[in-house]
Amino acid sequence: MARSLAEIVARFGGELKGDGAQEVCGLATLESAGAQQLSFLANPKYRGQLSSTKAGAVILAAEMAELCPAAAIVTPQPYLYFARVSQWLSDVPMPVPGIHASAVVESPVPSSVSIGAHCWIGRDVEIGADSVLYPGVAIYPGCRIGRRAIIHAGAVIGSDGFGFAKDGETWVKIAQTGRVLVGDDVEIGANTTIDRGALEDTVIEDGVKLDNQIQIGHNVRIGKNTALAGCVGIAGSAKVGAGCTAGGGAIILGHLTLADNVHVSAGTLVTKSITVPGSYTGTVPFMAHDDWQKNFARLRHLDAMADKIRALEKRLAHFENMLEKKA
Amino acid sequence: MARSLAEIVARFGGELKGDGAQEVCGLATLESAGAQQLSFLANPKYRGQLSSTKAGAVILAAEMAELCPAAAIVTPQPYLYFARVSQWLSDVPMPVPGIHASAVVESPVPSSVSIGAHCWIGRDVEIGADSVLYPGVAIYPGCRIGRRAIIHAGAVIGSDGFGFAKDGETWVKIAQTGRVLVGDDVEIGANTTIDRGALEDTVIEDGVKLDNQIQIGHNVRIGKNTALAGCVGIAGSAKVGAGCTAGGGAIILGHLTLADNVHVSAGTLVTKSITVPGSYTGTVPFMAHDDWQKNFARLRHLDAMADKIRALEKRLAHFENMLEKKA
Amino acid sequence: MARSLAEIVARFGGELKGDGAQEVCGLATLESAGAQQLSFLANPKYRGQLSSTKAGAVILAAEMAELCPAAAIVTPQPYLYFARVSQWLSDVPMPVPGIHASAVVESPVPSSVSIGAHCWIGRDVEIGADSVLYPGVAIYPGCRIGRRAIIHAGAVIGSDGFGFAKDGETWVKIAQTGRVLVGDDVEIGANTTIDRGALEDTVIEDGVKLDNQIQIGHNVRIGKNTALAGCVGIAGSAKVGAGCTAGGGAIILGHLTLADNVHVSAGTLVTKSITVPGSYTGTVPFMAHDDWQKNFARLRHLDAMADKIRALEKRLAHFENMLEKKA
Numbered sequence: 013m014a015r016s017l018a019e020i021v022a023r024f025g026g027e028l029k030g031d032g033a034q035e036v037c038g039l040a041t042l043e044s045a046g047a048q049q050l051s052f053l054a055n056p057k058y059r060g061q062l063s064s065t066k067a068g069a070v071i072l073a074a075e076m077a078e079l080c081p082a083a084a085i086v087t088p089q090p091y092l093y094f095a096r097v098s099q100w101l102s103d104v105p106m107p108v109p110g111i112h113a114s115a116v117v118e119s120p121v122p123s124s125v126s127i128g129a130h131c132w133i134g135r136d137v138e139i140g141a142d143s144v145l146y147p148g149v150a151i152y153p154g155c156r157i158g159r160r161a162i163i164h165a166g167a168v169i170g171s172d173g174f175g176f177a178k179d180g181e182t183w184v185k186i187a188q189t190g191r192v193l194v195g196d197d198v199e200i201g202a203n204t205t206i207d208r209g210a211l212e213d214t215v216i217e218d219g220v221k222l223d224n225q226i227q228i229g230h231n232v233r234i235g236k237n238t239a240l241a242g243c244v245g246i247a248g249s250a251k252v253g254a255g256c257t258a259g260g261g262a263i264i265l266g267h268l269t270l271a272d273n274v275h276v277s278a279g280t281l282v283t284k285s286i287t288v289p290g291s292y293t294g295t296v297p298f299m300a301h302d303d304w305q306k307n308f309a310r311l312r313h314l315d316a317m318a319d320k321i322r323a324l325e326k327r328l329a330h331f332e333n334m335l336e337k338k339a
Numbered sequence: 340m341a342r343s344l345a346e347i348v349a350r351f352g353g354e355l356k357g358d359g360a361q362e363v364c365g366l367a368t369l370e371s372a373g374a375q376q377l378s379f380l381a382n383p384k385y386r387g388q389l390s391s392t393k394a395g396a397v398i399l400a401a402e403m404a405e406l407c408p409a410a411a412i413v414t415p416q417p418y419l420y421f422a423r424v425s426q427w428l429s430d431v432p433m434p435v436p437g438i439h440a441s442a443v444v445e446s447p448v449p450s451s452v453s454i455g456a457h458c459w460i461g462r463d464v465e466i467g468a469d470s471v472l473y474p475g476v477a478i479y480p481g482c483r484i485g486r487r488a489i490i491h492a493g494a495v496i497g498s499d500g501f502g503f504a505k506d507g508e509t510w511v512k513i514a515q516t517g518r519v520l521v522g523d524d525v526e527i528g529a530n531t532t533i534d535r536g537a538l539e540d541t542v543i544e545d546g547v548k549l550d551n552q553i554q555i556g557h558n559v560r561i562g563k564n565t566a567l568a569g570c571v572g573i574a575g576s577a578k579v580g581a582g583c584t585a586g587g588g589a590i591i592l593g594h595l596t597l598a599d600n601v602h603v604s605a606g607t608l609v610t611k612s613i614t615v616p617g618s619y620t621g622t623v624p625f626m627a628h629d630d631w632q633k634n635f636a637r638l639r640h641l642d643a644m645a646d647k648i649r650a651l652e653k654r655l656a657h658f659e660n661m662l663e664k665k666a
Numbered sequence: 667m668a669r670s671l672a673e674i675v676a677r678f679g680g681e682l683k684g685d686g687a688q689e690v691c692g693l694a695t696l697e698s699a700g701a702q703q704l705s706f707l708a709n710p711k712y713r714g715q716l717s718s719t720k721a722g723a724v725i726l727a728a729e730m731a732e733l734c735p736a737a738a739i740v741t742p743q744p745y746l747y748f749a750r751v752s753q754w755l756s757d758v759p760m761p762v763p764g765i766h767a768s769a770v771v772e773s774p775v776p777s778s779v780s781i782g783a784h785c786w787i788g789r790d791v792e793i794g795a796d797s798v799l800y801p802g803v804a805i806y807p808g809c810r811i812g813r814r815a816i817i818h819a820g821a822v823i824g825s826d827g828f829g830f831a832k833d834g835e836t837w838v839k840i841a842q843t844g845r846v847l848v849g850d851d852v853e854i855g856a857n858t859t860i861d862r863g864a865l866e867d868t869v870i871e872d873g874v875k876l877d878n879q880i881q882i883g884h885n886v887r888i889g890k891n892t893a894l895a896g897c898v899g900i901a902g903s904a905k906v907g908a909g910c911t912a913g914g915g916a917i918i919l920g921h922l923t924l925a926d927n928v929h930v931s932a933g934t935l936v937t938k939s940i941t942v943p944g945s946y947t948g949t950v951p952f953m954a955h956d957d958w959q960k961n962f963a964r965l966r967h968l969d970a971m972a973d974k975i976r977a978l979e980k981r982l983a984h985f986e987n988m989l990e991k992k993a
Contacts, residue, residue: 038843039843039865040865041865041866044865044866089831089833091831092831092832092833092838094831094840095829095830095831095833095838095839095840096838098840098841098843099839099840099841101841102841102843103843104807104808104841104842104843104862105788105789105790105807112770114441114457114768114770114784116439116441116456116457116474128786129770129784129786130441130456130457130475130768130770130784130786130802132455132456132457132474132475132492134432135432136432146804146806146825147770147786147804148457148475148493148784148786148802148804148820148822150473150474150475150492150493150529152473152492153431153432154431162826162839164822164825164826165786165804165806165822165825166475166493166530166802166804166820166822166857166859168475168491168492168493168529168530168551171473171491171492171528171529171551172489172491172526172528174528174548174550174551174566174568174569175422176422176548176566177416177418177419177421177422178419179416179419179422181546181563181564181581181582182524182546182564183546183548183564183566184419184422184423185422185426185489185526186421186422186425186426187425187426187428187429187431188431189365189366189425189429189430189431197836199826199839201825201826201828201859202804202822202825202859202861203493203530203820203822203857203859205493205528205529205530205551205552205569207529207551208431211366211367211368211371212368212371219835219836219837221828221830221837223828223881224822224825224828224859224861224881225552225859225879225881225899227550227551227552227569227570227587229569236835237835237836237837239828239830239837241828241901242828242859242881242883242899242901243570243881243897243899243917245552245569245570245587245588247568247569247587247605254835255835259919260881260899260901260917260919261588261899261915261917261935263570263587263588263605263606265586265587265605276625277628278901278917278919278935278937279917279935280625281588281605281606281622281623281625282625283605283622283624283625288627290627290628291627291628292625292626292627292628292631293625293626293628293631293632293635294622294623294624294625294626294631295623295631295635295935295937295948296623296635296638296935296948296949296950297635297636297638297639297937297948298930298934298935298936298937298946298947298948299639299946299947299948300942300944300945300946301931301944301945301946301947304946304947304948304949305947306642307638307639307640307641307642308638308641308947308949308950308951309951310641310642310644310645311638311641311950311951311961311962311965312951312953312961313645313961314641314961314962314964314965314968315960315961315964317644317645317648317964317971318964318967318971320648320652321648321971321974321975321978324648324651324652324655324978325974325978327655327659328655328978328981328982331658331662331985332981334662335985335988441768441784443766443768443783443784443801457768457783457784457802459782459783459784459801459802459819461759462759463759475784475802475820477800477801477802477819477820477856479800479819480758480759481758493802493820493857495802495818495819495820495856495857495878498800498818498819498855498856498878499816499818499853499855501855501875501877501878501895501896502749503749503875503893504743504745504746504748504749505746506743506746506749508873508890508891508908508909509851509873509891510873510875510891510893511746511749511750512749512753512816512853513748513749513752513753514752514753514755514756514758515758516692516693516752516756516757516758530820530857532820532855532856532857532878532879532896534856534878535758538693538694538695538698539695539698552879554877554878554879554896554897554914556896570897572879572896572897572914572915574895574896574914574932588915590897590914590915590932590933592913592914592932603952604955607952608915608932608933608949608950608952609952610932610949610951610952615954617954617955618954618955619952619953619954619955619958620952620953620955620958620959620962621949621950621951621952621953621958622950622958622962623950623962623965624962624963624965624966626966633969634965634966634967634968634969635965635968637968637969637971637972638965638968640972641968644971644972644975647975647979648975651975651978651979651982654982654986655982658985658989661989
């Protein structure tokens, strides 16, 4: 849908440099935008792309405005501005409120909620206003979803946690009687799974963003505004603070506590609690396979290497003492 | 549902210390239990919580009974006892036998089986008595599920294994003509996938417990009572023994054999067969990102470090020889 | 279905050694095949199994023909031949063209396409001829699937990419307005997820094969005939070349470029672009847990070890200089 720059600035703020009557009908990168499109410059290191852009207009910071050959919307946070405009200009059809005829909904749901095809909403489930469930979402009995949730296709919320007691060689299932409680403004990615608690509840606080293929174990608590990338796994009873992030494929073991504002790198296995905010990593560098074979075989002998160094130090100290005495 | 302690002991055994007429209506941890709830002390290291618990009654071992301020059920295996009682006291609504109207079931199924909304059961599938399939489970043609299975939402059983032959630069699909055979008393987690065999069958033996988001490749065999945590991947034709466990995100490569009672730590990549029971690990410690950068850059030069140590040993031996001759 | 060897050779080529009227009704390994079955010898290292096989006939290379006690189909590429025959002899029921009554299909679809139970095809989706969607596949609006696609149960194509801008402590969603474009002859595994692009499209080129539980982020491009094993994650805006492979659980970080014919080992985290074709690895050896504890604790002190080696070298050089002067 075409919008004039004046309309955009009226709605989202910012200072317009150019003709307010000029219209744009979508967003694009500086490199690919055409005259009908609005672009943005969020990272100053891409400023070189400004001179050659064919964008009709560009969202940017004040210090970049001079360099812009097209109309400009000047704002202190161009990326945030872009995010807000992107939703307004999007022409991807959004799910409409209502329950698809093929969905199986066993609990009352507000009329502002959209429940896609083949969803299952179990008994005693509560879903907050303005939430969107894409097709194929399953929500087990007793779980609660906050307002403005976006839950993508195939996500499963409230499946049994993985809890068993040993009885000789076999396993006896522990009933998983807790719920999953999801706050407001949470997004849950496609095929992500969140288990119900064993005795207590699994809690996903307000503003949490979960990517696809994530596994959240029973009794876990994820703090406000924490964002987890794809394929992350959080084992049972872990407590993750607010404002945390985890990169793709990171795994956090069970019963650990992560402070607020902890950032776990992609592929990192977190094996103990983290009490100090900051970035944490535990991954190995990749290399050409042949180099890797030569280097990483040494890992089996790291302890022996340390012993050899200690032995060398002793032998050398022995000499040094001898020479000192002589001198 | 409220139950008297006498009823519980009559059903599950154990020695009651207290008033058999006292009722409890659910389970809770020592810390959170109220007077209407039954709790348990499984791990002696939490004995300190006994003195302050408000639980109506506690399941515990004989040597802890003296410390308990409330009624007690004394049993040699409190955690196992708790597991059994948990199922009986659970008020989470269980799926009832029968086939949901929205399910597509192309094979006959025993009347004791529960098939949830939007499940698909292909042709020539067999499902054992008393099994529960939560909504959205897909079972491809020809697969067999044993008795008392619990299969969580979104699990896929019998999809094609990943088998292709190279034809120049393109891939030619190898028909996957085996089945998936699942034994009795198996639990399969939400969104877990188990591929059908290529020529032979993929086999999940009795009592196996699979958490969420697990991938089992074609021709794999998982031995009796083995339990795999979330996000584990088992590549094609691997044979995992009985009584094994694997922690979250562990990966077992294809065509390997793991003996019975092998325990693979979370995040570990198993690259060769394991013939001796025991625990196996291959992960790196995580640390503050800056420390990691300093330390792990060294991994690229581990081979060079070993060479330097060898060179030092030679030079030092040379001295030692010289001095010996002098002396 | 029984087929004569003459029929097979007439259809797929190769030289028949034996009786063309002999019939086979399926494929099996050399070890398990019976007289009614066709087997194959692809890897010369298994030639020892030829002498004892009970297979009715064997597909093999010319240099192995002498060793074969049964009828033989001689071809330069036995594994490829086996792949082709496997599809023709398979008795696993294939989905038939047509749209299952329970599917929700909001776009026109060619009559040769098979849409399984409980699939959802959003608006403005295009699906090429002869494609097969197993039950429970979700395709979001605007995505395009090529011809002869095979998409397994639970796969989700076109869900929103993971894109947010920070607004103080909260996240503002960036509309994901790109599409997913999937080429011809692509296979997509069970519960695999492919996100739509943010501004541009996510592109899966012709002939790509994706195993189960894979996550492909927004704006990713996967080149022709690339094959990714189970549980692989490709983060946003990564560009993977043609003819690449990645082993199970490998993770490729965002905004990287991998050249054509790059092979990433299982469990490897790719943290920077790869410009040279070849095999790349970054994993640690696993070992018995006790050995691991001893060895891997050293990883925390690798930097210190390198410093100690350098100190030893200096001290030793000091001696060597002294002795040289004396001499």
